[in-house]
Each structure stands twice: as C-alpha cells, then as structure tokens.
Amino acid sequence: MSQLTVPTMAEMTANGETPEVLFWVGCSGSFDDRAKKITRAMAKLLTKAQVKFAVLGTEESCTGDPAKRAGNEFLFQMQAFTNIQVLNAYNVKKVVTTCPHCFNTLKNEYPELGGNYEVMHHTQLLQILLDEGKLSIEGGKFKGKKITYHDACYLGRANGVYEAPRDLIAKLDSEFVEMKRSKAKGLCCGAGGAQMFKEPEKGNKDINIERTEDAIETNAEIIATACPFCNTMMTDGVKNKNKEGQIRVFDLAELVAQASDL
Amino acid sequence: MHYLPNVLFALLLLTTVLLFVKQAGKIRRNILLGRELDRSDQPKLRLKTMFMVALGQSKMVKRPVAGLLHIVVYVGFVIINIEVIEILIDGLFSTHRVLSFLGGLYDFLIGSFEILAISVLAACVIFLLRRNVLKIKRFWNREMTSWPRTDANIILTIEILLMSAFLIMNASDSILQSRLVEHYSVAGAFPISSMIAPLLSDWSTDGLIFLERFCWWFHIIGIFAFINYLPMSKHFHIILAFPNVYYSNLEHLGRLSNIKEVSNEVKLMMDPSATPPPADATPPTFGAKDIADLSWKSIMDGYTCTECGRCSSVCPANQTGKLLSPRKIMMDVRDRAEEVGNNIDKHGKDHNDGKTLVHDYITAEELWACTTCNACTDACPVNNDPLAVIVELRRYLVMEKSEAPKELNNVFTNIENNGAPWQFPMADRLNWAKEQE
Structure with missing residues (x-):
C-alpha cells in the first residue's frame, strides 16, 4: 500500500497554499491504535476524493472536552483559547473531525470564545462527497450484510445528526437494522463526560455491556460507529460477550473506505 | 342568615387566593435565590416551544399510554374549569346554574364536562393502578420515598373525588329538575350522571337537595384546598410547566455554558496586556456548592419536576445500577431550595445551617456516574435540565475543592502537559500517518 501523504497546515502555509478543509484528528485518532485506523481511513478517503485538506499535526491539542465535562472549566478554556489562537492564525474556515466530542x-x-468555523462531522462530509460523486462505492462488498448503527450521543442527541450516518450505511447497499433504542432514544456507550478515562462508579453492570446487548439482539454482523470512543466501548463489549467471531465493530469511515477498496 | 352561605363562600374564596399568593410568592423568592441567567432571547421561538411542549404535550406522547392518559386528565382539567366559573358566580350570588341562559350551548357544555369527568376519573384510576398495582419501575426508584409516592396518590385520589362529586351533584340535580323542585330549573344535559340517577330515584326531595348541596360544596372546597396543595406538591407543574418550558435551553443539548469569569482570567494569563478586572470585584465561586450558586432556572426546574422518572428510566448510569438518578438531582434541588427558604423565614437571610446541596443532598458518587449523554434532558416532558446541575456541582468539586477522582486528575495533568488525556508526547501526534496496517 502506498504511503499516505498527509500535509500539515504549517507545510501548506509555507508553500503558500490554503486547504479547503482542516482535518481535526483528535487525541483518540492520534494516539489510540484502534482509532488511528479510523483516522487513516478518513485520510485515504479525503485523498481519493481529491479534497485539499491538511492537519495540524503536532500543533493540534486536546479540545478540552473531557476537562470541561469533568468540571475543569479552567483547563478547558486554556485549551480552547490556545487552539483558537492556532486555528485563527491559519485562518481556518472549515473543519472536519472524526470525533463527535471534538x-x-x-x-x-x-464560537463564544472567538473560534468561529464551519464544523462538520466526517459522516456529514462523506455523505456530501458521495452525493457529489467525488467518492463512489462499487462492487457491493457489503451487499446483504446486516449492519446496525450505534448513535454517538454527541452527534445524535447533542447535535441532531441522525441521518448522515444512516445514509452512508444505505449507500453501502447493506441490510440496515435499527437497534431497539436508537436516534434520540439511543443508549450511551458509557464513555462520555470523561467516563472513558475512569473506572465506572459502582453498579450492577457496565454501560457498554448493556449497549452491546442491544446490538447483539439485532443479529447484525457489523456494528457501525461514528465515534472513536463508542468504537472502543462497543469493541470491548463484543469481546466481553465472546462474540468477536460473529460481530465486528467498524467506524463508518472504515466501512466506506473498505467499500471503495481503499 | 339568608346571606350566610354567600359570605362563607366569599371568605373561603378570599382565603384561598391569599394563601395561594403567599405560597407562590415564597416559591418565587426561592427560585430567585439562584444566580442570574439571561433567557430573554428569541421570544418567538420560546413561545413556540412553550406551545408545543407545555400546551401541546409533545414530549408526553413519546410514551403513548401514559401520554394519552395524561392528555385526557389535562384536557379534562382545563375544560372542566369553565364550570368553576359558574360555580364561583353561583356561590357568590346564590344563583343556580347561572349560565343556563346559554340554552343549547349550556346543555352541550355540561354534557361534554360529564364525558370529560368520567374520562378523567377512569384515567386517574388507571394511573393509580400503574403506580400501586403494576408498580411500574420508575415510580419505585430509591428517591421515590414515602412522601413522593403519597403525593402522587393524594393528587390522583383528589381528582377522583372531585370528578365523582361533580357527577353525583349532576345526578341529584337532574332528578330534582324532573321533580320540578323550586330553584332547580331545567337545564343541562347529563349523558353520564343519568346513569347514576336511577340509584338515587328512591331518595326524598330533601335528601336529594342535601346531596346536591353537599357535592356542590365538597367539589368547590375540594378545588380551593387543591389549589393550596399545589405549592407543596409536584402537582405545581400544572402552573410552572409553562414558564419552565418558555425559559428552557434552546441551544444544542451538547453545548455547555462557558464560565465568563474563567474566560477573563484565562485571557489575562495568555495576554498580560488585557484589562484586569477591578480590584474590588468579589472573586466568584466556581461551580455550585449550594442552591444560590445554581442559576434561577435550575431551581425552577426543581419546582417544575413532576417526578415522572422518565429521565432516570433512560439514564445509562441509572439503568446499570449506579447511584445517579437525574430525577433525584431535580428533587434534591427543590428540597434544598425549600429548606433554605424555610431557614430564611425562620432565622433571617444570612442564616447558615451548615448544610450544602453537594454532599448533604447529592453525593460525589452520583455526580461522577454521569456520562453527560443528555438522555435525561431529551426525555423530560417539561424541558428540565438535570445535566446543568450535575456539571455545576462537578465544577465546584474540581475547581474549588480539587476533589476529582484520581484518574481524572491524571487526565487533567496529561492535558496540561502534553495536550491529550493520555501520556503521549505531542510530537507523536502525526505518527498515525507514517504507520501502516
């Protein structure tokens, strides 16, 4: 496989170029081995669609989401103001990210802190690229395969994005099956609000197990996710249920990339 | 002596109104103990939201059984109150069925009230069965202690009694009308009470007059009492639901507020040439330790909470056995506001009872179980926002007390030092591009 070419904002600016869109990779997408695969799939898709994109690379830093939701507003705003300085210095207008929290x-x-950008989730951008014909899905790799989708809270309930991910699954020509709790009623994977980074509080079950059971009930072969943290939680849930042979967990970017033979 | 009933009625009415104004005033005072929050923007959208969610019950019907039954009780309650106008006039001026000059329209109204009354009665019986016989789980959670359960049963029982009194009153009235008793002029249509009337046909005229008067007084005194029960009960939502939805959060649910004072300090740290705040400005408490640190809207949320438990039944933490229950958060806010309010009444404005909302009411374990998934805020039929309270209390624990769980303190340190929640160097951020599967 050919080496990915991922230009940074610094390089592009040095060459006097302006990217159409900044790909905000996020901490998980940068450091988590599983999530890095999602990042690479997205980068390949952007390249294939000939989208002129760039990343911040080593200039990117945590958005501050986990700090804010854990109550550390100081740290959040330190991160926010620093990131906004960087983004505004590069005159960034459009951002796409694979992480619903970012x-x-x-x-x-x-925006209230001075950072005004058009921000898209990668499922929204992929939907546009497919609709515009800049990407295409051929060969029917997923034809007849049963896929279910786990709504990420920060994409769905928090921002009302329910259709873009489902539209991508429809475009895969697969057999889509909804979980009993979906869209606004979707159950959290258990990672939000900085739970990802701590042990859960005392209870009688882990949240990701409860959610994985919803997914298993659908008899789907693939659980599609749109968030690196949901991906981790669902993957762990499937492992815990010893269903790794039957069910696989993929991000929608990975599914679209696989369907496009990337 | 002739005017005794009228005077008695007028006194009762006056007492009812004064007592209610006093009680509602206290709740208003308690709500305004909270911090300022500007929710005066977008009045058109606010009205529309209020029209849909409060008046139109759009979120109630997401659970069709409870939703439809609730609409029956709600519509019944609102429309039957037209009848109360007539009762008030009759009571004050010794008239009988003063609106009967409306003729056919009056018959139609009374007939509709009867059909609504029997529907309300049936719905309340079903509600009682759901709570006490079917024991639907969300009505029996940990926070549903003896008082909240009793409160719900009292409300339903009062409604059943009021509707029964209305129907029995009409039944005896219709017999008295057919016996051409003086004062009981022929008026009204009685589709439901005509089925009760045969049971009373053997009664003497005096007995029927007594029964009719008894039900009439029972019905109106019941309503007067109920009005003053509202401020002590979750049933206050029939009033507060409207302003509460009007002033609800119109932003995307995912957006948390940015603390202004923090912005000022961070800006100052990053740019020393920025204007510092005046030296005499009082340093704010970050987050909320007690009622007064929450926004007034969060306290109004508490007073509007109907304890229906839809929030907790969709909460991922609650469903998996954690201590957190968003309904309890709302109830705790209300109960603490009541306690602080009572302290003010008894001991004056600056009394400190040594208690706080956090720890004494809401524990850290509850707060740290939240995934901020917004299922609770989405589910609330009166647009309450338990998450706003949870975040404010977390802010207090973290920024004022440094009492975050150890793992989260590590996350904070990592973000500060290397810009990621994990301990990876920033220089490795682009390694993903070089690695191959």
Missing part, C-alpha cells in the same frame, strides 16, 4: 466542542463551545 465536533461538539469546536462547533458549539468555541
């Missing part, structure tokens, strides 16, 4: 924070919480 998406929500950049889109809803940065």
Whole structure:
C-alpha cells in the first residue's frame, strides 16, 4: 500500500497554499491504535476524493472536552483559547473531525470564545462527497450484510445528526437494522463526560455491556460507529460477550473506505 | 342568615387566593435565590416551544399510554374549569346554574364536562393502578420515598373525588329538575350522571337537595384546598410547566455554558496586556456548592419536576445500577431550595445551617456516574435540565475543592502537559500517518 501523504497546515502555509478543509484528528485518532485506523481511513478517503485538506499535526491539542465535562472549566478554556489562537492564525474556515466530542466542542463551545468555523462531522462530509460523486462505492462488498448503527450521543442527541450516518450505511447497499433504542432514544456507550478515562462508579453492570446487548439482539454482523470512543466501548463489549467471531465493530469511515477498496 | 352561605363562600374564596399568593410568592423568592441567567432571547421561538411542549404535550406522547392518559386528565382539567366559573358566580350570588341562559350551548357544555369527568376519573384510576398495582419501575426508584409516592396518590385520589362529586351533584340535580323542585330549573344535559340517577330515584326531595348541596360544596372546597396543595406538591407543574418550558435551553443539548469569569482570567494569563478586572470585584465561586450558586432556572426546574422518572428510566448510569438518578438531582434541588427558604423565614437571610446541596443532598458518587449523554434532558416532558446541575456541582468539586477522582486528575495533568488525556508526547501526534496496517 502506498504511503499516505498527509500535509500539515504549517507545510501548506509555507508553500503558500490554503486547504479547503482542516482535518481535526483528535487525541483518540492520534494516539489510540484502534482509532488511528479510523483516522487513516478518513485520510485515504479525503485523498481519493481529491479534497485539499491538511492537519495540524503536532500543533493540534486536546479540545478540552473531557476537562470541561469533568468540571475543569479552567483547563478547558486554556485549551480552547490556545487552539483558537492556532486555528485563527491559519485562518481556518472549515473543519472536519472524526470525533463527535471534538465536533461538539469546536462547533458549539468555541464560537463564544472567538473560534468561529464551519464544523462538520466526517459522516456529514462523506455523505456530501458521495452525493457529489467525488467518492463512489462499487462492487457491493457489503451487499446483504446486516449492519446496525450505534448513535454517538454527541452527534445524535447533542447535535441532531441522525441521518448522515444512516445514509452512508444505505449507500453501502447493506441490510440496515435499527437497534431497539436508537436516534434520540439511543443508549450511551458509557464513555462520555470523561467516563472513558475512569473506572465506572459502582453498579450492577457496565454501560457498554448493556449497549452491546442491544446490538447483539439485532443479529447484525457489523456494528457501525461514528465515534472513536463508542468504537472502543462497543469493541470491548463484543469481546466481553465472546462474540468477536460473529460481530465486528467498524467506524463508518472504515466501512466506506473498505467499500471503495481503499 | 339568608346571606350566610354567600359570605362563607366569599371568605373561603378570599382565603384561598391569599394563601395561594403567599405560597407562590415564597416559591418565587426561592427560585430567585439562584444566580442570574439571561433567557430573554428569541421570544418567538420560546413561545413556540412553550406551545408545543407545555400546551401541546409533545414530549408526553413519546410514551403513548401514559401520554394519552395524561392528555385526557389535562384536557379534562382545563375544560372542566369553565364550570368553576359558574360555580364561583353561583356561590357568590346564590344563583343556580347561572349560565343556563346559554340554552343549547349550556346543555352541550355540561354534557361534554360529564364525558370529560368520567374520562378523567377512569384515567386517574388507571394511573393509580400503574403506580400501586403494576408498580411500574420508575415510580419505585430509591428517591421515590414515602412522601413522593403519597403525593402522587393524594393528587390522583383528589381528582377522583372531585370528578365523582361533580357527577353525583349532576345526578341529584337532574332528578330534582324532573321533580320540578323550586330553584332547580331545567337545564343541562347529563349523558353520564343519568346513569347514576336511577340509584338515587328512591331518595326524598330533601335528601336529594342535601346531596346536591353537599357535592356542590365538597367539589368547590375540594378545588380551593387543591389549589393550596399545589405549592407543596409536584402537582405545581400544572402552573410552572409553562414558564419552565418558555425559559428552557434552546441551544444544542451538547453545548455547555462557558464560565465568563474563567474566560477573563484565562485571557489575562495568555495576554498580560488585557484589562484586569477591578480590584474590588468579589472573586466568584466556581461551580455550585449550594442552591444560590445554581442559576434561577435550575431551581425552577426543581419546582417544575413532576417526578415522572422518565429521565432516570433512560439514564445509562441509572439503568446499570449506579447511584445517579437525574430525577433525584431535580428533587434534591427543590428540597434544598425549600429548606433554605424555610431557614430564611425562620432565622433571617444570612442564616447558615451548615448544610450544602453537594454532599448533604447529592453525593460525589452520583455526580461522577454521569456520562453527560443528555438522555435525561431529551426525555423530560417539561424541558428540565438535570445535566446543568450535575456539571455545576462537578465544577465546584474540581475547581474549588480539587476533589476529582484520581484518574481524572491524571487526565487533567496529561492535558496540561502534553495536550491529550493520555501520556503521549505531542510530537507523536502525526505518527498515525507514517504507520501502516
């Protein structure tokens, strides 16, 4: 496989170029081994669609989402102001991100602090690229495969994005099956609000197990996710249920990339 | 002596109104103990939301059984109150069925009230069965202690009694009308009470007059008492639901507020040339330790809470056995506001009872179980926002007390030092591009 070419904002600016869109990778997408695959799938898709994109690379820093939701407003705003300085210095207009938490924070919480960008979630951008014909899905790799979709809270309930991910699954020509709790009624994977980084409080079950059971009930072969944290939680849930042979967890970017033979 | 009933009625009415104004005034005072929050923007959208969610019950019907039954009780309650206008006039001026000059329209109204009354009665019986016989889980959670359960049963029982009194009154009235008793002029249509009337046909005229008067007084005194029960009960939502929805959060649910004072300090740290705040400005408490640190809207949320438990039944933490229950958060806010209010009444404005909302009412374990998924805020039929309270209390624990769980303190340190919740160097951020599957 050919080496990915991922230009940074610094390089592009040095060459006097302006990207159409900044790909905000996020901490999970940068450091988590599983999530890095999602990042690479997205980068390949952007390249294939000939979208002129760039990343911040080593200039990117946590949006501050987990700090804010854990109550550390100081740390959040330190991160926010620093990131906004960087983004504004590069005159960024459009941002796409594979993480709904980054998406929500950049889109809803940065404007008041001076960061105004058009922020898209990657499922929204992929939907546009497919609709415009800049990407295409051929060969029917997923034809007849049963896929279910787990709504990420920060994409769905928090921002009302329910259709873009479902539209992508429809475009895969697969057999889509909804979980009993979906869209506004979707159950959290258990990672939000900085829970990802701590042990759960005492209870009688882990939230990701409860959610994985919803997914298993659908008899789907693939659980599609749109958030790196949901991906981790659902993957762990499937492992816990010893269903790794039957069910696989993929991000929608990975599914679209696989369907496009990338 | 002739005017005794009228005077008695007028006194009762006056007492009812004064007592209610006093009680509602206290709740208003308690709500305004909260911090300022500007929710005066977008009046058109606010009105529309109020029209849909409060008046139109759009979120109630998401659970069709409870939703439709609730609409029956709600519509019944609102429309039957037209009848109360007539009762008030009759009571004050010794008239009988003063609106009967409306003729056919009057017959139609009384007939509709009867059909609504029997529907309300049936719905309340079903509600009682759901709570006490079917024992639907959300009505029996940990926070549904003896008083909240009793409160719900009292409300339903009062409604059943009021509707029964109305129907029995009409039944005896219709017999008295057919016996051409003086004062009981022929008026009204009685589709439901005509089925009760045969049971009373053997009664003497005096007995029927007594029964009719008894039900009439029972009905109106019941309503007067009920009005003053509202401020002590979750049933206050029939009033507060409207302003509460009007002033609800119109932003995307995912957006949390940015603390202004923090912005000022962070700006100052990043740019020393920025204007510092005046030296005499009082340093704010970050987050909320008690009622007065919450916004007034959060306290109004508490007073509007109907304890229906839809929030907790969709909460991922609550469903998996954690201590957190968004309904309890709302109830705790209300109960603490009541306690602080009572302290003010008894001991004056600056009394400190040594208690706080956090710890004494809401524990850290509850707060740290929240995934901020917004299922609770989405589910609330009166647009309450338990998450706003949870975040404010977390802010207090973290920024004022440094009492975050240890793992989260590590996350904070990592974000501060290397810009990620994990301990990876920033220089490795682009490694993903070089690695191959």
